[in-house]
Amino acid sequence: NWINRFGRGQGPGWTPALTGRRLIRWINHALFMLRGTEAEQSDVFYRSLEQQTRFLSKRWRASAPGLPRFEALTGLIYAGLSLEGLEELADPAIKALARECASQIDAEGGLPTRNPEELLAVFTLLTWAAAALSDAGRSTPKEHLTAIERIAPTLRSLRHADGALARFHGGGRGMEGWLDHALAAAKVKTRQPDGLAMGYARLSAGRTSVIVDAAPPPGGSASSNAHASTLAFELTSGRRPLVVNCGSGASFGLEWRRAGRATPSHSALSLVGYSSARLAEPDRHTGEEALIHGPRHVPVEIGEAADGLRFEGGHDAYLRSHGLTHARRLELTSDGRGLSGED
Structure with missing residues (x-):
């Protein structure tokens, strides 16, 4: 088993993020995993848990900020x-x-x-950690609770009519029911006020949802999975996704991952296959390819149309290369049965 092969602290699985993730699963399912085992096997299991916990206590700082560090710290808690x-x-x-x-x-x-x-994964970890603290009779820090309260309405804005997440910047739909279950567990009922949610605009009417990437792409270290998707949109009607982005191609290899990050892999305007942002040279230490030369100015306006809702946005990504700016208008009818648009 894994403990016999890799339990000495070397080999696959000994990164802070993965160790934190593993600790959460092992602890949650310990009773099931140890059912019918001998005392000696149980001792081996718990010694491994202790070893992994002490490893995390010393190495969690080596995890990258963001989801990996949230995983490491939640596992340690x-x-x-x-x-x-x-x-x-x-x-x-x-x-x-x-x-x-x-x-x-x-x-x-x-x-x-x-x-x-990724936001949903962080949200889930934070709600798990808060529940664990409550079960232990411990108070949850204010910053922790505030983060949960802020994330919940943002996730609601990123939820399509079929219950799935919008697919942007390396993220997928999420497992069936994951989003709704996480929101229910958090017990936060507030909704996002009108405007953008994490840089995304939402039009919703009837059983139809339209979600638009309405902000510049992430920059710097946060852009290692970012896509050139400015002003791309997804449309879902009822249980049927009608217009989607390709999503991350990482599971198919490096070339597909690169292709998935390009503008033509999104419901967005590209000029002769030219993307609205470029990939930098791979980092010599990590191999990650940051997204660079993306749009700097992305004006957005969301309001009412004659028969529904209107989104208007633009970006300047093609100004340097082609001397052009891109403007996009989308209008969703009040019954959710019609979408019109213009580039």
């Missing part, structure tokens, strides 16, 4: 609260998670990566 003799490891992790919430979750409940599925 779970283990510190659940395993006897490791309680002293929980308090530093609780404080560190609160700091991450304050630095990574903005006032609108978004992440720097603008990846909807």
Whole structure:
């Protein structure tokens, strides 16, 4: 099994993020996993949990900011609260998670990566950690609770009519029911006020949802999975996605991943296959390819049309290369049965 092959702290699985993720699963399913096992096997299991917890307590800072660090810290909190003799490891992790919430979750409940599925994963981890703290009779830091309260309405804005997430910036639809289950577990009922949610505009009427990427793409280290998708949109009617982006091609290899990040892989305007942003040279240490030379100015206006809702937006990504700006108008009828648009 994994403990015998890799349990000494070397080999696959010994990154802070993956260790945190594994600790959460092992602790949650410990009773099932240990059912019918001998005492000796049970001891091996718990010794491995302790070893992984101590590894995390020393290495969580090596995880990248964002989802990997949220995974590492949540796993450390779970283990510190659940395993006897490791309680002293929980308090530093609780404080560190609160700091991450304050630095990574903005006032609108978004992440720097603008990846909807990643935001859902972070939201799930935060609700799990808050529940674990409550079960242990511990208070949850204000920054932690505030992050949950900010993220929930943003996720509602990124939810299509079929319950799936919008597919942008490396994120997928999410597992069936995951989004609704996470929102129900958080018990946060507020909705996003009118305007953008993590840089996305939403038009919704009847059983139809339209979600538009209405902001510049992420920059810097947050852009390693970003897509050249400015002003791209997705349309879902009832249970049927009608207009979608291709999503991440990472599971098919590097070339497909690059292709998936290009503008032609989105419901957006490209000029003779030219994307609205470019991929930088791979980082010599990580191999990641940042997104560069994207649009700088993305004006947006959302309002009412004669028979429904209107989105108007533009960007200047093609100004340097072609001397052109792109403007897009979308109008959704009040019954949700008609969408018209113009580029």
